[in-house]
Amino acid sequence: MASPEQRINELLKELKQHNYQYYVLDDPLISDSEYDRLMQELLHLEKEYPQFIRSDSPTQRVGGEALEKFAPVTHRYPQLSLDNVFSLADLEEFDRRIARAVFNIDYMAELKIDGLSVILIYEHGKLINAATRGNGITGEDVTRNVKTIKSIPSQLKTAVPRLEVRGEVYMPKKEFQRLNEEKEEKGEKPFANPRNAAAGSLRQLDPDITANRALAAFIYDIIYCEGPLIENQQQALQFLESEGLPVNPEYLFCRNISEIYQYTQKYQNERYSLPYEIDGVVIKLNSFRERAELGATSKSPRWAVAYKFPAEEKATRLLDIEISVGRTGVVVPTAILEPVALAGTTVSRASLHNFALVRSKDIRIGDMVIVRKAGDIIPEIVRTLPEQRNGEEKEVTPPLFCPACNSAVIQIEGEVAHRCENINCPARLKESLIFFASRPAMDIDGMGPAVIEQLLEHKLVFAIDDLYQLKAEDLMQLERMGAKSADNLIKAITASKDMPLHRLITAMGIRHVGAKTARQLTERFVSIEDFINASPEDFLEVAEVGEKIAESLAAFFAEPHNREMIKNLQSSGVNTVEKQGRPKEGALAGKTFVLTGTLGSMTRQEAGEKIESLGGKVINSVSKKIDFVVSGSDPGSKYQKAQELGIRVLDESEFLEMIKS
Numbered sequence: 001m002a003s004p005e006q007r008i009n010e011l012l013k014e015l016k017q018h019n020y021q022y023y024v025l026d027d028p029l030i031s032d033s034e035y036d037r038l039m040q041e042l043l044h045l046e047k048e049y050p051q052f053i054r055s056d057s058p059t060q061r062v063g064g065e066a067l068e069k070f071a072p073v074t075h076r077y078p079q080l081s082l083d084n085v086f087s088l089a090d091l092e093e094f095d096r097r098i099a100r101a102v103f104n105i106d107y108m109a110e111l112k113i114d115g116l117s118v119i120l121i122y123e124h125g126k127l128i129n130a131a132t133r134g135n136g137i138t139g140e141d142v143t144r145n146v147k148t149i150k151s152i153p154s155q156l157k158t159a160v161p162r163l164e165v166r167g168e169v170y171m172p173k174k175e176f177q178r179l180n181e182e183k184e185e186k187g188e189k190p191f192a193n194p195r196n197a198a199a200g201s202l203r204q205l206d207p208d209i210t211a212n213r214a215l216a217a218f219i220y221d222i223i224y225c226e227g228p229l230i231e232n233q234q235q236a237l238q239f240l241e242s243e244g245l246p247v248n249p250e251y252l253f254c255r256n257i258s259e260i261y262q263y264t265q266k267y268q269n270e271r272y273s274l275p276y277e278i279d280g281v282v283i284k285l286n287s288f289r290e291r292a293e294l295g296a297t298s299k300s301p302r303w304a305v306a307y308k309f310p311a312e313e314k315a316t317r318l319l320d321i322e323i324s325v326g327r328t329g330v331v332v333p334t335a336i337l338e339p340v341a342l343a344g345t346t347v348s349r350a351s352l353h354n355f356a357l358v359r360s361k362d363i364r365i366g367d368m369v370i371v372r373k374a375g376d377i378i379p380e381i382v383r384t385l386p387e388q389r390n391g392e393e394k395e396v397t398p399p400l401f402c403p404a405c406n407s408a409v410i411q412i413e414g415e416v417a418h419r420c421e422n423i424n425c426p427a428r429l430k431e432s433l434i435f436f437a438s439r440p441a442m443d444i445d446g447m448g449p450a451v452i453e454q455l456l457e458h459k460l461v462f463a464i465d466d467l468y469q470l471k472a473e474d475l476m477q478l479e480r481m482g483a484k485s486a487d488n489l490i491k492a493i494t495a496s497k498d499m500p501l502h503r504l505i506t507a508m509g510i511r512h513v514g515a516k517t518a519r520q521l522t523e524r525f526v527s528i529e530d531f532i533n534a535s536p537e538d539f540l541e542v543a544e545v546g547e548k549i550a551e552s553l554a555a556f557f558a559e560p561h562n563r564e565m566i567k568n569l570q571s572s573g574v575n576t577v578e579k580q581g582r583p584k585e586g587a588l589a590g591k592t593f594v595l596t597g598t599l600g601s602m603t604r605q606e607a608g609e610k611i612e613s614l615g616g617k618v619i620n621s622v623s624k625k626i627d628f629v630v631s632g633s634d635p636g637s638k639y640q641k642a643q644e645l646g647i648r649v650l651d652e653s654e655f656l657e658m659i660k661s
Helices: 004-024 032-048 088-099 173-185 194-202 207-211 233-242 257-273 288-294 355-360 429-437 449-457 464-469 483-496 501-507 515-524 528-533 547-558 560-571 604-613 637-645 652-658
Strands: 072-074 083-085 107-113 116-123 126-132 138-140 162-170 216-226 252-254 278-285 304-308 314-325 330-342 345-351 368-374 378-384 418-420 592-596 628-631 648-650
Touching (some): 004 032, 083 088, 088 257, 088 278, 088 304, 107 257, 107 304, 116 216, 173 330, 173 378, 257 278, 278 288, 330 378, 345 368, 429 464, 628 652, 637 648
Parallel strands (some): 592 628
Antiparallel strands (some): 072 138, 116 162, 162 216, 278 304, 314 330, 314 368
């Protein structure tokens, strides 16, 4: 049995790793409740054996660390974390400590939003800086990303000389569910909870990614204010609201611990009906003057605590595993459960995401399992109860053939997902058709998602190559499709037959192969037969093609259904050779470009194609080897790096002048 000192050291090592996973990588390995259990064990041991407390203990420090990829921001005052309590007895002990120093006590109770802490700075009413908490002393500059969050105003209602506030950026439950469903469809690892989803979204080098995730925020503290005199938390929240900052409306003024406890129980019951995730309640002494008298430890204020809700987990039996195919061909196992009441709803299904997770958790059909809701939304299996097995449980293995089309199921080395590679698989046909007809691919004008949905409903197409067998009279069966519209769509389908091979390769939606990679490939493989006959080693000869792309290409062109589709496309007159290879000479021959920001006159893809048509090259990353950065509106970090390296940056007008032919 480990000595107290040994156990403390074990806990320090374990918690340090979990802090890194949670705060830095936004990818926790354990649940919040499991983390809290480890932390409480450490606190208990350190209280009993104070001689073994180390300065690097997580009980003595704020959890996060700033990432080096962001510019550092030093906070005006240390941004501390809160001590946690878990029961009425803990709340009463907190109240007794306050009462020893403060005569007239009143509190503010606020919901504890499960998100990422941010500090905003306004000067003369204008947002000039936003930073994460980081380690409490130094955070990360995330100003550009925060400006994409619609609920955070870039301008206050009055020109307050200087205002520094703290709040929480969070991901609404609906957005969390949408994002995880999207990740699952792509065969990617889903986010563990909304907090990590919010943190991962905010800490992106590309603000466009942040903008595409519907983050929101609540502001709850004033750090510094040059303006009106504010004496307590109640006044602070009212002032923040009056300036147009988002304040959670569920706060409550409380005169004693009894009122606070009633508040905690109310929201412990109602948390599941809220559109955002909460994991507890924050209790703060209302008076700022009395807060100052109480002060803080190196880690936490003495005048506030967080009441943490217990995690709700239930045991039930796993009755079966259902196999389905997502819209991108990912084969997904879903657990069919004996129905159980959990987090306000009855749960009978739980996504298992992939077979690697099934294997790692040793999940078997017939097992008793512990179930919870990730982010109070998505049911998940936490663990099995192997001690309750009777020997009749069945192991789960990935299917060899697609349940939707009977094509072979493959797994590329290095990926967790199992996939059906048949582009015409019924489970993924709608998405395949939408992408095939899209502007970056075959650019079939007029064939959007609504038309494609009707084509499938009317059973006019069963595969991509069926598009080229359509007639105007077929299309006139569709809603809002008159003779002229039908004729125009047939003309657009016919025109797409003449697209160069790189557009057809793009249109096939091969994993990891976008428009740029497709163009590079068709400089080496100039006919569809070249692709069909190529080995993974042949594909690796193309610059910027790695092993994953090579294996993905080889798997796609080896799939019998895909070969049949290609044969049918050729029979229909679709071009399968590269007519428009990149010129070896041209106005931009030998020049390398990076594109950033939004161009007004064309998309970035169109700009890249124009550069390549003039002999230039487009890459994604900025280095000393490139010649120009083309900058549109709202440029990203590539613009800043180009300036640091002294690379010439072209605005849109300069770029348009350069590509005049």
